[in-house]
Amino acid sequence: KTLNHEVIQNIGIEKSIQTELARFEKLNFLQPHFKVTGTSKTINPKEEIILYRIVQEFFSNTIKHAEAENLFVHLDYTKDSFTIKIKDDGVGFEMDNVQANSGLLNMRSRAALVNATLDYITAPDQGVELILKYPFAGEE
Numbered sequence: 001k002t003l004n005h006e007v008i009q010n011i012g013i014e015k016s017i018q019t020e021l022a023r024f025e026k027l028n029f030l031q032p033h034f035k036v037t038g039t040s041k042t043i044n045p046k047e048e049i050i051l052y053r054i055v056q057e058f059f060s061n062t063i064k065h066a067e068a069e070n071l072f073v074h075l076d077y078t079k080d081s082f083t084i085k086i087k088d089d090g091v092g093f094e095m096d097n098v099q100a101n102s103g104l105l106n107m108r109s110r111a112a113l114v115n116a117t118l119d120y121i122t123a124p125d126q127g128v129e130l131i132l133k134y135p136f137a138g139e140e
Helices: 005-026 045-066 102-113
Strands: 031-037 070-077 081-088 117-122 128-135
Touching: 005 031, 005 045, 005 070, 045 081, 045 102, 045 128, 102 117
Parallel strands: 031 070
Antiparallel strands: 070 081, 081 128, 117 128
């Protein structure tokens, strides 16, 4: 269901992420941890879908490659930005070896479409962390 962009538009990115995490827990893929800080703000629906696709890519990589037991998701709303931090406690990888990885390039190019910054932090046996920072446009 969460592949359908109309579902995401109707329930929003926060609920869409929660739904996906609940599914992982139900299927015993890993133990999700979810936290929201700040006051939720409305995000342009088209851009919200792009942000969610980046999150899905990270989730997919975690399920396929990480061998993780836990997945931590923190959504942080501030006056100027919306930050999504996702971290797994899996095997991690050597960043230099996968710079050209199509999944990572895909996430970076999607982030650029919505003027978001994307940082990826990982090392062998250190898990993987994604920090996706989406600026709220034109607000002072």
